[in-house]
Amino acid sequence: MSLPPVSILPFDGPSVCLFCGASDAADPAYTQAARDFGKATAEDGWRLVYGGGGVGLMGAAARSAHAAGGRVVGIMPAFLRSRERLFDDVETVVVTSMHERKQLMYDQSDAFVVAPGGIGTLEEVVELLSWKRLDLHHKPVVFLNLNGFWNGFFELMKHSVAEGMTPASFLQAWTVADTVEDAMAQIKASDDAPQLQHDRR
DSSP, X not given: OOOOXXXXXXXXXXXXXXEOOOOTTXXXXXXXXXXXXXXXXXXXXXXXXXXXXXXXXXXHHHHHHHHTTOOEEEEEEXXXXXXXXXXXXXXXXXXXXXXXXXXXXXXXXXXXXXXXOOHHHHHHHHHHHHHHHTTSOOOXXXXXXXXXXXXXXXXXXXXXXXXXXXXXXGGGSOEEEXXXXXXXXXXXXXXXXXXXXXXXX
16 A cells, blocks of 8 residues: 655654553553543643554543643554544554554654553564664653553563573663653653753643
C-alpha cells in the first residue's frame, strides 16, 4: 500500500512518548494511570506522542491529554488501523510499518515513559534500550512500574548481567517510577531531558 509522505505539525515545546498497552481488558487502575498521565502532560506543557490507537491505555492517555488542552500526536501503521481504532480527534500520522512507527515516535520525542503493556510495548522499549546500550541516544526512559508490573523484566535484565551477557552499566539505562507524578518528575529532572518552557502553560 502506498501512503502519502509523513508530515507532522511543528511543535516547539518538549515531547514525551508513552509506550503502553492497547487492551481494554487491563486492570482499571492501569487505565486510570494512563488518563492521569495524559492529563499531566497537558498541564505541564508537554506534547504526548503515542501509538495512535483509541483503545486500551493508549486511548485513555490520548483522550485525557486532548481533553485537558494538550497537544497529542498519534503514529499508527496502516495495517493496525482497524484493530487499534484510530483516535481521530488528535493529529494522527499513518505509516507503512512497525519499524517506521518506532523510528518516528523516537524522532518526535525527548523522553519516554513505559506503562504496563503487552508484547508490543515490550518490543518497543527493548529496541529503544538497545539503541541506548549502543550509545545511539541518551534520552531518558522511565518505567511506570504500577503494582510492580515490570519487575519480571528488571529481573531478566539483572540475570543477563549476572550471566555476563550484558554490562552492569546497562541497568542504569532507565529509571523506575511507581506513580504518574514520579514519572513526570523524573523526566523533567533528567539531565538529558529538555527544559520546560514554562511560558507555554
